[in-house]
Amino acid sequence: MGRSTQALLEYHERSKHRVNRYAPGPGGLDWANQPDPFRVFQGSPRIALPLAADTLATRYNELRCGALPPVQDFRLHTLAILFELSLGLSAWKSHGAQRWALRCNPSSGNLHPTEGYLLCPALPGLPGGVYHYLSRDHVLEQRAAVDNPRWTEAFSGRGILVGISSIHWREAWKYGMRAWRYCQHDCGHAIAAVSYAAAALGWQTRLMEAIADDALAALLGLDRSEDFGAAEREAPDVLLWIGNPEAQPDLERLWSAFDKAHWYGYANQLSAGHVRWPDIDAIHRATHKSRTREPTLPNSEPHLWSATPALDLSFARIARQRRSATSFDGTTRIAAAAFFTMLESLLASRDTPPWNALTSPAAVHPALFVHRVDGLEPGLYLLVRNSAALPDLKRAMRPEWLWQRTGPDHLPLYLLLPFDLRAVAKxxxxxxxxxxxxxxxxxxxxxxxxxxxxxxxxxHLFWECGMLGQALYLEAEAIEERATGIGCFFDDEMHAMLGIKDHAWQSLYHFTVGGAMVDQRLSTSAPYEIQP
Structure with missing residues (x-):
């Protein structure tokens, strides 16, 4: 076993919550050092983005079935829509003197470790270069100006790149060691949010998997110590190609044009004091990625859509109204047809968001505790998103499970145990x-x-979990219900219940959907001031 694998397994085990012991955390919240939720590069030129999302006619039901609208041009107006509906603010909430922002991309504890970047050639209204998206103000901060023909040639005029990074401290302030997991979940939510918003503009999304972490850090300017000083550093996560999937950029040419870039701005410090979590540093090193070969895109399994959600909402509306429920009423029920429709959205399809972003076959499968679905017996079910995994899943779990196929013929849903499992899920x-x-x-x-x-x-496994969560968030909104991610769960209690005895399969994220209780004490206001 290699050193990185050993470090990974050690972190995975040490960061598990257990019935008699929770993963190491801060023990209490140091409110004086609560991180600023917004990274700002002070001194960088700013380009204001129009609030243009309401001009977008795309319906959510079209996107979920892969019926993308005509491809729009890349310009300031369309890029503004892309960022507003993926990483932008969705509302401000307030209670008494407290006020906080919500975003289209969800986050554990609403702490938002995820930062977004744009790399683009010269476009109408936008010079070529590298930009940081500041969601608070809906502006692009110019981090680097690149005036080099090779930079433009690398993009082939057919797309742009979106980079995603994480500030681990934002989550560690509240969650300690397990925070690294939550940062990865949030990255997956962000990948999916970008994929959906891009699809609403007619664009495909692809994860640029071959790039090394060090190269991505350099492209985004995250390795520039002089620009960060005492400010919290960002870990490079993902580079996404947005545009024509058959004309992806030449990263070597992109890199060769980068040596004379002119950089702007200095990162703000988010907290005056910090607590170091060596386990997070260790897993960051263990999962460091070197350059790899471009993967071959997997063949999608045949996918038939049998139904659409009851509400035919615009994508802009559904993206901005997405919320994380804090409690459920315990009485709401949904129809089996609605449940099956939600599960359909979790099946991978090469050109359908958010799964068009992935370059590997589906590797994550939801084990479902069904409580209140009319027409479906309460119990334990499994959605097998990749048919090749079925034999391994059967071998890994209890031999007494039924494995009874249920639901529409094209939906790979299996009933394992008919039983009221509400107490077990809790x-x-x-x-x-x-x-x-x-x-x-x-x-x-x-x-x-x-x-x-x-x-x-x-x-990547955590990212795929976050993408599943984002799909469920939007699907819940489309049937007038609500969802929420659950980062706190007893890992091995879940495994023991299923009969899993080794590391072949591990539960990495939990989720739930139901009828939300609304906190009437909270006030809601618009995410951005109306522009004149």
Whole structure:
């Protein structure tokens, strides 16, 4: 076993919550050092983005079925829509003197470790270069100006690049060691949010998997110590190609044009004081990615759409109204047809968001606790998103499970155990009522052997979980219900319930959908001031 694999397994085990011991955390919240939720590069030129999302006619039901609208041009107006509906603010909430922002991309604890970047050639209204997106003000901060023909040639005029990074401290301030996991979940949510918003503009999304972390850090300017000083550093996560999937950029040419870039701005410090978590540093090193070969895109399995959600909402509306429920009423029920429709959206398809972003076959499979679905027996179910995984899943779990196919013929959903499992779901989710009061809850089982063989793919498994969560968030809104991610769960209690005895499969993220209770004490206001 290699050193990186050993470090990965040590972190994975040490960061598990257990019934008699939670993963190491801060013990209390140091409110004086609560991180600023907005990274700002002071002194960088700013380009204001128009609030243009309401001009977008795309319907959510079209996107979820892969019926993308005509391809729009890349210009300031369309890029403004892309960022507003993926990484932008969706509302401000307030209670008394407290005020905080919500965003289209969800985050554990609303702490938002994820930062977004744009790399583009010269476009109408936008010089070529590297930009940081500041969601608070809906502006692009110019980090680097690149005036080199090779830079423009590398893009082939057919797309742009979006970079995603994480500031681990934002989550560690509240969650300690387990925070690294949550940063990866949030990265997955952001990938999906970008993919959906890009699709609403007619654009495809692809993860540029071959690039090394060090090269991505250099492209985004994250390795520039002189620009960060005492400010919290950002870990490079993902580079996404947005545009024509058959004309991806030449990264070597892009890199060759970068040596004479002119950089602007200095990062703000988010907290005056910090607590170092060596385990987070260790897993960051263990999952460091070197350059790899471009993968061959997997063949999608045949996918038939049988139904659409009841509400035919615009994508702009559904993206901005997405919320994380804090409690459920314990009485709301949904129809089996609506439940099956939601699960359909989780099946991978090469050109359908958010799965068009991935370059590997589906590796995560939801194990579902069904509580209140009319026409479906309460119990434990499994959605097998990749048929090749079915034999391994059967071998890994209890021999007494039924494995009874249920639902529409094209939906790979299996009933394992007919039983009221509300108490089990609550216990596994750190005794949280929200897992039992929902219509259904689930744990996301990942093929962990992928990470054991290639430790950098540990991150990808969490990302895929976050993408599943983002799809469920939007699907819940489309049937007038609400969803929420659950980061606190007893990992091995879930495994024991399923009969899993080794690391072949591990549950990496839990989720739940139901009828939300609205906190009437909170006030809501618009995300941005109306422009004249």
């Amino acid at each position: 216990l596994i989710s750190c005794h949280q009522d929200i897992a039992a009061d929902s219509c259904f809850a689930l744990g996301m089982l990942a093929n962990f052997e992928i990470a054991v063989k290639q430790p950098w793919r540990y991150r």
